[in-house]
Amino acid sequence: MQFLTDELEAMKRDGLYGTIRTIESPQGAWVRIAGKDHLNLCSNNYLGLCNDPKVVGRVKEYVDKWGVGPGAVRTIAGTMTPHIELERRLAKFKGAEAAIVLQSGFCANLAVIPTLVPAAEDTIYSDSLNHASIIDACRLTKARVVRYGHSDLADLEAKLREHRGNPGRHLLVTDGVFSMDGDIAKLPEIVELCEAFGVIVVVDDAHGEGVLGRGGRGIADHFGLHGRVDVEVGTMSKAFGVMGGMIAGSATLIDYIRQKARPNLFSSALTIPDVAANLASVDILEESEARVNRLRENGDFLKRELSAAGFDTGHSETPITPVIIGEASDAKTFSAELFKKGVFATAIVFPTVPRGTARIRCMVSAAHTKEDLRFAVERFVEVGRGMGILP
Ligand SMILES: Cc1ncc(COP(=O)(O)O)c(C=O)c1O
Numbered sequence: 001m002q003f004l005t006d007e008l009e010a011m012k013r014d015g016l017y018g019t020i021r022t023i024e025s026p027q028g029a030w031v032r033i034a035g036k037d038h039l040n041l042c043s044n045n046y047l048g049l050c051n052d053p054k055v056v057g058r059v060k061e062y063v064d065k066w067g068v069g070p071g072a073v074r075t076i077a078g079t080m081t082p083h084i085e086l087e088r089r090l091a092k093f094k095g096a097e098a099a100i101v102l103q104s105g106f107c108a109n110l111a112v113i114p115t116l117v118p119a120a121e122d123t124i125y126s127d128s129l130n131h132a133s134i135i136d137a138c139r140l141t142k143a144r145v146v147r148y149g150h151s152d153l154a155d156l157e158a159k160l161r162e163h164r165g166n167p168g169r170h171l172l173v174t175d176g177v178f179s180m181d182g183d184i185a186k187l188p189e190i191v192e193l194c195e196a197f198g199v200i201v202v203v204d205d206a207h208g209e210g211v212l213g214r215g216g217r218g219i220a221d222h223f224g225l226h227g228r229v230d231v232e233v234g235t236m237s238k239a240f241g242v243m244g245g246m247i248a249g250s251a252t253l254i255d256y257i258r259q260k261a262r263p264n265l266f267s268s269a270l271t272i273p274d275v276a277a278n279l280a281s282v283d284i285l286e287e288s289e290a291r292v293n294r295l296r297e298n299g300d301f302l303k304r305e306l307s308a309a310g311f312d313t314g315h316s317e318t319p320i321t322p323v324i325i326g327e328a329s330d331a332k333t334f335s336a337e338l339f340k341k342g343v344f345a346t347a348i349v350f351p352t353v354p355r356g357t358a359r360i361r362c363m364v365s366a367a368h369t370k371e372d373l374r375f376a377v378e379r380f381v382e383v384g385r386g387m388g389i390l391p
Contacts, residue, residue: 015329016349026051027241029367033344039372039379041345041362046319047210047284047291048367049241055280062276070269077268082275087246089282094218094234095226096248098255101270101278102263105206105235106133108245111261112202112231113137113173120144121168125159125199127151127185129178134204143168150178153189160197171200176219177207180353180361182316184212187219191228202231210239211318216285216292236274240281244270295319295366298373302364305377310390314359321362322348323380325389331358337383343376 011017025032027050031040049055062082071077083101091099102108114137117124122143126134129150138145146163149155156172163170172194174185187203194201205218213221216239220229231253236244247257258264270278284291299319307313312324325331331347338345338360349358362376384390 015332021344029365029369029372031344036342038339038342038344039368039376041343041360041364041376043365044207044238044363045241045365045367046239046295046363047216047241047281048365049239049281049284049291052241052280052284054284055241055277058276058280059273062272062279066272066276068272070271072268073264073266074269075265079269080272080275082272082279083269086275086279086282089279090246091248093282093286094232094246094248095221096232096250098251098253099246099248100254100257100264101236101275102245102247102261103267103270104243105204105233105237105245106136107263107267108233108235108247109133109137109204110140111245111257111263112233112247113171114140115257115261116200116202116231117141117143117169117171119168121166123163123166123168123170125156125163125170125172127174127178129180130173130175131179131204131206134173134175138173143171151183151186153186153193156190157193160193160199164197169200170198171202173202173204175207176203176205177211177318177320179207179320180348180359181314181322182207182318182320184208184219184222184317187223187225187229191225195228200230201228202233203229204233206233206235206238207318207320209234209236210285210292211295215289236278236281240278240285242277242281243274244278291366295364298364298366298368298370301370302362302373302376305373306362306380309377309381309384311380311384319364321364323360323362325358325360326356328355328358330387330389331360334383334387334389335360337386338379341379341382343379345376 023031027045030037087099120142124143124145128147146159148159208219210216232248234246236242302321314322328349335347345360348361
């Protein structure tokens, strides 16, 4: 077992060893760490729902009525009414015929890809910056995986032409919003190409749900593509403020996933508190667009201010705001200096992003006030000047 120590030491030497902070308060715009309040720019709590009183209240109500655990896998122990209620509400919210909920967004990708394209004769087209859960889902099939350049439509079309003669099923999978840069997949063009080549389209809308589209209905709504995206994968761990994965699409697709996907057949359902909290989050999203609008305003504000201060904020089209620093060690020092000044913003380094593009990724929330964001910008400028990154 010596390799464990050797590799951990090597990670520390290379500045790639991550320190995980302990949060001593509920999630929110500010969090308590090491006994002190810090502005939180790390969480995916886009709409501030993680500790919303309505969400917490619904959990208490449901736990009193239903208890906590689902008992076993749904196909064996039966499925409880709240899970069915959540699936119906999510399908309506997404404008899809049906939906299924799973334990996480990670599990949702593992449920879709190996189930729809399991065979060696099948072909998967995958964006080169797709999320790790998609990459792992592709590893669980025998299908040939064809990577195309990130959002490179010319490369995608060339690969579709090259492989069009392959027997078996063809499926394309892309993140909707790319989480490290905040750019949006060119979904209308991707759908057109896939329609022309007879390819199934799967989009992982993890960072689009509650963020893009009318009232946060996601990427298909954002582009007016309802009915043309075959499979929408999502997570309730980000804007919904809870935990859980979802798959939305046709009633036949969901029936098929329910019968055949291994995360549904061999892993138990979400707990009642998760389901109850998610039901309350859907209610909140359907009641008002105010939080989604505030999130967008906050994202625009932070990007504008950081870029005006002289930082490289990349090409984000969403509230995700990367501040590109370059070397991993510099990004880590930057993050540590911010932390001393009361800002919690983790450095993202290789292998999560390519070498030389290490960054501080600022995750904006509707829970932040303009004052919070001004505080962040001032601290970024102080650290940037101190490190010689800004003049
Ligand atoms: C694109 C994408 N897919 C899936 C996931 C996994 O979601 P979950 O946290 O619900 O497992 C994430 C989370 O980081 C993500 O960004």
